[in-house]
Amino acid sequence: xxxxxxxxxxxxxxxxxxxxxxxxxxxxxxxxxxxxxxxxxxxxxxxxxxxxxxxxxxxxxxxxxxxxxxxxxxxxxxxxxxxxxxxxxxxxxxxxxxxxxxxxxxxxxxxxxxxxxxxxxxxxxxxxxxxxxxxxxxxxxxxxxxxxxxxxxxxxxxxxxxxxxxxxxxxxxxxxxxxxxxxxxxxxxxxxxxxxxxxxxxxxxxxxxxxxxxxxxxxxxxxxxxxxxxxxxxxxxxxxxxxxxxxxxxxxxxxxxxxxxxxxxxxxxxxxxxxxxxxxxxxxxxxxxxxxxxxxxxxxxxxxxxxxxxxxxxxxxxxxxxxxxxxxx
Numbered sequence: 001x002x003x004x005x006x007x008x009x010x011x012x013x014x015x016x017x018x019x020x021x022x023x024x025x026x027x028x029x030x031x032x033x034x035x036x037x038x039x040x041x042x043x044x045x046x047x048x049x050x051x052x053x054x055x056x057x058x059x060x061x062x063x064x065x066x067x068x069x070x071x072x073x074x075x076x077x078x079x080x081x082x083x084x085x086x087x088x089x090x091x092x093x094x095x096x097x098x099x100x101x102x103x104x105x106x107x108x109x110x111x112x113x114x115x116x117x118x119x120x121x122x123x124x125x126x127x128x129x130x131x132x133x134x135x136x137x138x139x140x141x142x143x144x145x146x147x148x149x150x151x152x153x154x155x156x157x158x159x160x161x162x163x164x165x166x167x168x169x170x171x172x173x174x175x176x177x178x179x180x181x182x183x184x185x186x187x188x189x190x191x192x193x194x195x196x197x198x199x200x201x202x203x204x205x206x207x208x209x210x211x212x213x214x215x216x217x218x219x220x221x222x223x224x225x226x227x228x229x230x231x232x233x234x235x236x237x238x239x240x241x242x243x244x245x246x247x248x249x250x251x252x253x254x255x256x257x258x259x260x261x262x263x264x265x266x267x268x269x270x271x272x273x274x275x276x277x278x279x280x281x282x283x284x285x286x287x288x289x290x291x292x293x294x295x296x297x298x299x300x301x302x303x304x305x306x307x308x309x310x311x312x313x314x315x316x317x318x319x320x321x322x323x324x325x326x327x328x329x
Contacts, residue, residue: 004197011191012217015052018187019221022180023048027164028173036148040164043143049225049241050248051180052218055188057253060206061260065196069257070124070265071210072218074273076253077246078211079219081280082309084226088238089302092230103146104243105285111135111250112281116274122265129258136251143244191217204320207266211273211316239297246281268319276312280305 026044053076057069088094114135118128191214199209222245229238257263283305287297 001198001201004194004201007190007194008198008213008217009194011187011189011194012220014183014187015056015191015218016220016224018180018183019048019051020180020224021176022051022184023221024168025173025175025177025180028168029170029177031164031166032168032170032173039144039148043140047140047244047248047252049221050245050252051184052188052221053249053253054256055184056191056214056218057257058260059185059188059192060195060210061257061263063192063196064261065192065206066257066261066263067205067207067266068192068195068199068210068214069253070263070269071207071212072214073210073249073253073257074269074277075211075215076219076249077277078273078280078309078312079215080222080242080246080249081277081284082305082312083216084219084223085239085242085284085297086302086305086307086309087223088226088230089297090299090306091227091302092233093299093302094230094238094297104240104247107139107142108243108247109281109285111139111247112274112278115250115254116270116278119265119270119274122267122270124254124258124263124265126259126262129255129260132251132255133259136248136255139247139251202320205266207269208316208320212313272315272319276308280308 023044026048027040030040030044053072057072060066060068060072085094115132118124118131195209195214196206198213199206222241225241226238229241254263283301284297287301
C-alpha cells in the first residue's frame with residue numbers, strides 16, 4: 001500500500017510538471033509561428049491542462065481499467081468547478097467579462113447532455129467514442145473560429161497576450177514540448193499503477209478512485225493556473241481555463257478511453273455523479289450570466305462551490321466504504 005501511495009504521489013508530481021512544460025512549449029511555439037494569443041489560449045492552453053486526464057484515461061483503458069477513465073473524466077469536471085473555482089473565488093472574487101467565454105457556456109452544457117444521453121444504456125462503446133472525438137475536432141474548429149473573431153477589447157485576449165511568453169526561442173519551446181509529451185505517459189503509468197493497487201487493496205471500484213484521488217490529482221494543473229490567474233487579476237483566464245478543460249474532458253478523455261476499450265457505466269454514475277456535475281455547471285452559468293448585473297463569482301459563491309465538492313467527495317467515499325464492507329461481510 002505504501003508503494004502504491006508513493007507511485008500515486010510521484011505520478012501526480014511528474015504529471016503536473018510535464019503538463020506545465022507541454023503547455024509552455026506548445027504556447028511559445030505557436031506564438032513564435034504567429035498564432036494569435038486568443039487562439040492559443042482557447043485551444044492549446046485548454047487542451048494542455050486536460051492532457052493529464054487524457055493520458056491517464058488512455059493508459060487506464062489500455063490496461064483494461066476503463067472505469068478509472070470514466071471516473072477521471074467526470075470527477076475532474078466536478079473538481080474543476082467545485083474545488084478549483086470554489087477555492088479560487090474564496091482567495092480572490094472573480095469577474096467574467098469575456099464575450100468569447102460567454103459563447104462557450106451553452107456549448108459546455110450541450111456536450112454534457114450529449115454524454116449523459118450516450119450513457120443511458122450504461123455503456124460507452126466504440127461508436128460513442130468516435131462520435132465524441134468527432135465532437136472534439138468540431139470543438140477545436142469552433143474555438144479557432146472564435147479566436148479569429150477578434151472581439152473588440154475582449155479582456156480574455158489581453159490576458160492571454162500578457163501570459164504567453166514572447167522571449168522563448170523556438171528551439172527551446174519545441175524541446176519543452178517534446179519533454180512534456182514524453183514524460184506525460186510515463187508519469188501516467190506510475191499513477192495508474194498506484195491507483196489500481198489502492199482500489200484493489202481497499203476493495204473499491206476503479207471508478208471510485210478515478211472520481212476522487214485521480215480526479216483531484218489530474219485537476220492540479222487547473223488549480224495552479226486558476227489561483228495564479230486570480231492573484232494576477234486575470235479573472236477570465238481563471239474561469240475560461242476551467243470551461244475549456246471540462247469540454248476537453250468530456251469529448252477527448254471519454255472519447256479516447258471508449259475507443260480503446262468499451263466503458264461500462266454504473267447506474268450510480270448516472271444517479272449521483274452526473275447530477276452533481278450538472279448542478280455545479282448550472283450554478284456557474286447562472287453566476288456568469290449578466291442578466292442580474294455584472295457577472296461575478298464572489299467569496300460566498302466560492303464557499304458554496306467548495307462545500308458542494310467536499311460534500312460530494314464524502315458521499316462517494318462513504319458509499320464506497322459501505323459497499324466494500326458489505327462485500328467483505
